[in-house]
Amino acid sequence: MNWTRSDYAEKIKKAIEDVVGGGVEVELTHPTVPEHGDYATNVALVAFGDSKWRIANGKWKSPLEFAEYIKIQLSKNDLLQAICERIEVAPPGFINFTIKKEVLLDSLMQSVNDEQFGESKLWEGKKIIIEYTDPNPFKEFHVGHLFTNAVGESLARLFESQGPEVKRANYQGDVGLHVAKAIYGILWNGKWRIEDVKNEPLDVRTKHLGEAYALGAKAYEEDQAAKEEIIALNKKVYDLDPEIKELYETGRKWSLDAFEQIYKRLDTRFDFYYFERDTGRVGEVLVKEHLKDGVFEESNGAIIFPGEKHGLHNRVFINSQGLPTYEAKDLGLAQTKYKDFPYTHSYIVTGNEIKEYFKVIIAALGSVDPELGRKVKHVAHGMVRLPTGKMSSRAGGVIGGESLLDEAKKRLLQAYPEMDEETAEKVGVGAVKYTLLKSAIGTDIIFDFDKSLSFEGDSGPYLQYTYARTQSVLEKSTDYGLPSTAVDGRRLTVDMSQEELALLRTFYKFPEVVSAAAENLAPNLVATYVIDLAQKYNAFYNKHRILEAEGGQKDLRLVLTEVVGTILRNGLGLLGIFAPEKM
RNA sequence: GUCCCCGUAGCUCAAUGGACAGAGCACAGGUUUCCUAAACCUGCGAUGAAGGUUCGAUUCCUUCCAGGGACACCA
Numbered sequence: 001m002n003w004t005r006s007d008y009a010e011k012i013k014k015a016i017e018d019v020v021g022g023g024v025e026v027e028l029t030h031p032t033v034p035e036h037g038d039y040a041t042n043v044a045l046v047a048f049g050d051s052k053w054r055i056a057n058g059k060w061k062s063p064l065e066f067a068e069y070i071k072i073q074l075s076k077n078d079l080l081q082a083i084c085e086r087i088e089v090a091p092p093g094f095i096n097f098t099i100k101k102e103v104l105l106d107s108l109m110q111s112v113n114d115e116q117f118g119e120s121k122l123w124e125g126k127k128i129i130i131e132y133t134d135p136n137p138f139k140e141f142h143v144g145h146l147f148t149n150a151v152g153e154s155l156a157r158l159f160e161s162q163g164p165e166v167k168r169a170n171y172q173g174d175v176g177l178h179v180a181k182a183i184y185g186i187l188w189n190g191k192w193r194i195e196d197v198k199n200e201p202l203d204v205r206t207k208h209l210g211e212a213y214a215l216g217a218k219a220y221e222e223d224q225a226a227k228e229e230i231i232a233l234n235k236k237v238y239d240l241d242p243e244i245k246e247l248y249e250t251g252r253k254w255s256l257d258a259f260e261q262i263y264k265r266l267d268t269r270f271d272f273y274y275f276e277r278d279t280g281r282v283g284e285v286l287v288k289e290h291l292k293d294g295v296f297e298e299s300n301g302a303i304i305f306p307g308e309k310h311g312l313h314n315r316v317f318i319n320s321q322g323l324p325t326y327e328a329k330d331l332g333l334a335q336t337k338y339k340d341f342p343y344t345h346s347y348i349v350t351g352n353e354i355k356e357y358f359k360v361i362i363a364a365l366g367s368v369d370p371e372l373g374r375k376v377k378h379v380a381h382g383m384v385r386l387p388t389g390k391m392s393s394r395a396g397g398v399i400g401g402e403s404l405l406d407e408a409k410k411r412l413l414q415a416y417p418e419m420d421e422e423t424a425e426k427v428g429v430g431a432v433k434y435t436l437l438k439s440a441i442g443t444d445i446i447f448d449f450d451k452s453l454s455f456e457g458d459s460g461p462y463l464q465y466t467y468a469r470t471q472s473v474l475e476k477s478t479d480y481g482l483p484s485t486a487v488d489g490r491r492l493t494v495d496m497s498q499e500e501l502a503l504l505r506t507f508y509k510f511p512e513v514v515s516a517a518a519e520n521l522a523p524n525l526v527a528t529y530v531i532d533l534a535q536k537y538n539a540f541y542n543k544h545r546i547l548e549a550e551g552g553q554k555d556l557r558l559v560l561t562e563v564v565g566t567i568l569r570n571g572l573g574l575l576g577i578f579a580p581e582k583m
Numbered sequence: 584g585u586c587c588c589c590g591u592a593g594c595u596c597a598a599u600g601g602a603c604a605g606a607g608c609a610c611a612g613g614u615u616u617c618c619u620a621a622a623c624c625u626g627c628g629a630u631g632a633a634g635g636u637u638c639g640a641u642u643c644c645u646u647c648c649a650g651g652g653a654c655a656c657c658a
Contacts, residue, residue, distance in 0.1 A: 029599070042601065048638065063638070092638065094602065136658075177657055220657095276658095302656050312654095313586080319656040326658050356587060356653050380588090383652085416621080427621095438607095439596050443589075444651075451595060451608070456621055458596075458607035465621050473618055516599080528597060531606075535623095542614085542623040561618095583621080 037098035044093040063093025126164035132349035136173035137255035138182035140210040143399040152349040154523040180234035185212030280324040283332030305364040352380035382444035430577040434460030466534040470565035499540035530571040
């Protein structure tokens with residue numbers, strides 16, 4: 001990660017490079033303690049540890065001495081003097097830079113009310129397609145899908161913040177064994193038929209589908225005859241056999257309608273929807289084409305990609321029934337996407353249990369089309385677990401996506417009876433999303449209702465509450481006759497408290513954090529940053545009166561409030577979380 | 584068996600090879616005649632074990648221990 005996106009950082013970096021000589025990559029970091037200033041570099045230390053840095057060894061006895069030398073040279077740099085209040089050397093050899101308050105105030109005024117604050121143009125010209133969510137018709141949309149969606153949507157927004165063209169894709173498995181299992185369950189559940197439930201509300205209908213799937217999945221494992229029938233049904237699904245066509249299409253539509261309902265609640269949307277029925281055909285053709293040149297091989301009646309030759313494992317692409325497996329479909333999907341949108345980068349977001357599967361897919365894709373293979377990246381996130389262990393849709397114990405959102409809303413309304421429905425909905429979704437995004441995406445999430453739907457502390461509602469608080473203050477400020485946006489920056493140069501300074505020294509890091517989050521596929525960096533900002537604001541808020549302050553002091557406090565509001569709104573937006581004006 | 588991921592306070596999570604490992608929950612105590620107490624303040628408390636590389640290791644390497652995942656016709 002490199003924290004060199006701000007203007008200050010660029011200037012400081014350049015100045016150091018001028019002193020220590022060309023061809024040297026200077027690293028800048030933000031010190032963890034405020035006393036160490038805004039930026040720090042370890043060049044002097046690195047110079048004594050790295051052999052290619054022998055330049056330092058002859059002339060200086062220690063990193064500390066070398067750092068002192070660099071510091072003295074830097075003090076001759078006018079540009080640096082203009083932005084730095086202090087340049088200090090600290091043992092064992094760090095050089096710390098403290099930016100002038102006036103300089104920070106100046107850029108503060110530029111970010112007031114800037115809806116674009118945090119964005120950059122670093123990725124301009126890239127064309128990115130990102131696939132995520134990928135629920136399967138006939139199966140339940142569960143909390144795992146919610147996780148993939150939260151991660152994917154946030155990444156899509158983070159990408160967009162860096163300037164490229166971004167398309168969102170959703171890939172849904174409308175053919176395959178899972179569909180056959182569900183259809184088996186519909187046909188043989190012995191309790192209801194499609195006609196019986198078709199007038200029920202959507203959620204009741206999809207609940208029936210989920211139960212049918214569970215029934216079919218169980219039968220497939222326990223009953224040989226059922227297994228054979230499901231395999232036969234699978235073929236019929238691919239062929240759209242008249243025997244099941246209507247049933248299939250009805251169930252498929254119910255599922256897709258239900259998914260759309262959830263997307264709306266989640267404030268997520270897609271530019272492209274792909275279905276396995278279509279990608280299967282494309283993939284099948286691709287695989288058969290490359291059977292001739294040896295990319296794929298026949299083995300035991302199936303067509304496989306010999307991953308073992310690439311240090312991976314073998315996988316079946318066309319099964320012995322002649323049907324494309326998920327592997328072939330994914331291959332077809334990569335090509336189909338490219339046809340629809342000639343991407344420079346393609347990201348596929350899924351749970352990490354198929355991490356190694358994707359290594360094989362990308363290796364196979366690279367063998368078929370090396371250029372495409374280089375463009376496709378798999379982004380694996382952790383799994384959602386219950387405190388009791390893994391969720392399984394077969395064994396039950398799956399948390400449904402929709403019911404989780406409902407539960408969050410219900411708990412909010414219980415805790416805050418005066419809250420209106422719509423706010424409860426938004427805050428509930430925010431609570432769930434924040435829980436999913438606050439940790440690094442690769443790690444598993446232990447989902448515990450009481451802890452994960454927390455409304456205080458390190459939580460979505462805490463951020464939303466803090467945002468609403470800033471808006472409430474700003475709204476009231478006009479009663480006092482002072483629109484904060486009309487403040488003259490020069491009036492702000494007053495003595496600042498520790499809390500005010502802490503805020504000022506946090507603001508300018510936001511664009512750096514956003515860029516780093518996009519680069520590292522890490523929404524949690526944004527989450528950590530906004531929590532830290534909100535905590536600093538709340539500490540400030542509790543200690544200092546805003547509306548009762550006077551003159552420049554009041555102006556400063558209002559501007560700080562306004563910028564906190566802007567950053568929280570933009571930051572929450574990057575996480576896909578709504579920032580309510582009131583709550 | 585082979586390959587991959589992971590192990591940080593009682594719990595859930597942070598920490599681009601850096602300066603005293605940072606939050607939240609829980610627990611103990613405190614703050615409201617005052618802008619939203621979903622808040623704030625104080626206290627308590629952690630890098631699985633052993634080696635190695637480095638000026639410096641939660642981070643990189645090795646071994647061990649513990650957990651999870653993937654390994655051919657499921658997705």
